[in-house]
Amino acid sequence: MAQNVTGHTELLGLMAMPSRHSNSPLMHNTAFEKTGLDCVYVCFEVGRDEIKDAVKAIRTLKLKGCNVSMPNKSEVCKYLDKLSPACALIGACNTIVNKDGCLEGHNTDGIGYMTMLKDNGVDITGKKMTLAGAGGAGTAIAIQSALDGVGELSIFNIHDEFWDNAHKTAKKINENTNCKATVYPLEDKELLKSEIESSYIFTNATGVGMKPLEGMTVVPSADFFRKDLVVVDIIYSPKKTRLLELAEEADCRIWVNGTGMMLFQGAAAFKLWTGKDMPIDDIKKVLEL
Numbered sequence: 233m234a235q236n237v238t239g240h241t242e243l244l245g246l247m248a249m250p251s252r253h254s255n256s257p258l259m260h261n262t263a264f265e266k267t268g269l270d271c272v273y274v275c276f277e278v279g280r281d282e283i284k285d286a287v288k289a290i291r292t293l294k295l296k297g298c299n300v301s302m303p304n305k306s307e308v309c310k311y312l313d314k315l316s317p318a319c320a321l322i323g324a325c326n327t328i329v330n331k332d333g334c335l336e337g338h339n340t341d342g343i344g345y346m347t348m349l350k351d352n353g354v355d356i357t358g359k360k361m362t363l364a365g366a367g368g369a370g371t372a373i374a375i376q377s378a379l380d381g382v383g384e385l386s387i388f389n390i391h392d393e394f395w396d397n398a399h400k401t402a403k404k405i406n407e408n409t410n411c412k413a414t415v416y417p418l419e420d421k422e423l424l425k426s427e428i429e430s431s432y433i434f435t436n437a438t439g440v441g442m443k444p445l446e447g448m449t450v451v452p453s454a455d456f457f458r459k460d461l462v463v464v465d466i467i468y469s470p471k472k473t474r475l476l477e478l479a480e481e482a483d484c485r486i487w488v489n490g491t492g493m494m495l496f497q498g499a500a501a502f503k504l505w506t507g508k509d510m511p512i513d514d515i516k517k518v519l520e521l
């Protein structure tokens with residue numbers, strides 16, 4: 233690929249710490265090649281103390297755009313010129329678009345989640361969702377699904393540093409959308425069971441199920457699930473978490489992991505940067521999805 237880089241090649245990248253493990257370079261560089269765009273995507277290791285200078289560098293070096301990930305998603309919003317409505321409500325940005333020097337912040341995690349549902353034939357309009365996790369990804373999912381018409385949201389979180397954020401998110405949803413959001417303690421498993429029972433869909437957006445919590449799950453047993461429930465775990469490594477094993481055991485009609493969300497958040501960013509559709513089938517092949 234390096235041989236194809238010219239004086240006109242435009243640069244994009246990921247600003248995160250760590251960033252080297254990311255699938256995004258493979259995804260976007262394949263998409264640039266397949267769509268004939270003279271662009272290249274690389275990973276930058278950028279920590280919280282460096283993100284302000286990194287945003288300055290986007291302006292100085294005229295990068296076409298960037299993805300932003302942990303730990304920079306909230307902090308970066310301060311240094312941008314414009315935020316999309318979802319990005320402003322979520323309070324976190326994962327995609328920056330450089331429009332002739334004006335840096336726009338977007339959040340495509342929630343869009344990626346909603347597109348993944350659509351790709352699996354799931355429509356949550358007017359329905360009830362129980363959501364575990366009110367961290368970065370959980371907030372994006374809660375806000376985007378509320379903006380897109382989910383009827384009711386029961387948000388569960390443990391009493392950790394994200395507990396207050398769960399309440400802030402519910403307040404924003406109740407004040408800005410037609411969705412009714414309520415927060416519950418994830419420690420109360422009876423409550424979790426009864427909220428799942430009255431839900432159309434259950435989504436895990438906590439880190440429970442991936443390293444260092446691999447093999448664990450926020451749902452204690454398969455009897456929390458029933459056949460006509462949709463179960464989503466946004467974790468994509470491992471591909472089948474303990475939670476999804478329980479969904480399989482309960483014979484749930486649809487259970488999906490986070491690879492689709494990861495793919496479609498990338499596709500939404502690609503569209504924002506280039507105006508073109510990502511060649512999804514090609515990308516599914518290279519990512520072995």
Ligand code: NAD
Pocket residue numbers: 341344364365366367368369370389390392394418437438439440442445450466467468490491493494495497
């Ligand atoms: P975060 O650090 O912002 O939030 C972590 C969440 O997990 C919080 O809600 C926290 O309360 C909860 N949590 C942590 N330890 C817990 C425990 N022991 N018991 C119960 N809850 C616990 O992280 P994030 O960026 O929101 O990521 C959360 C998960 O989502 C990660 O596994 C990440 O890989 C995954 N993710 C997937 C995608 C995708 O595209 N599929 C995108 C973003 C994040």
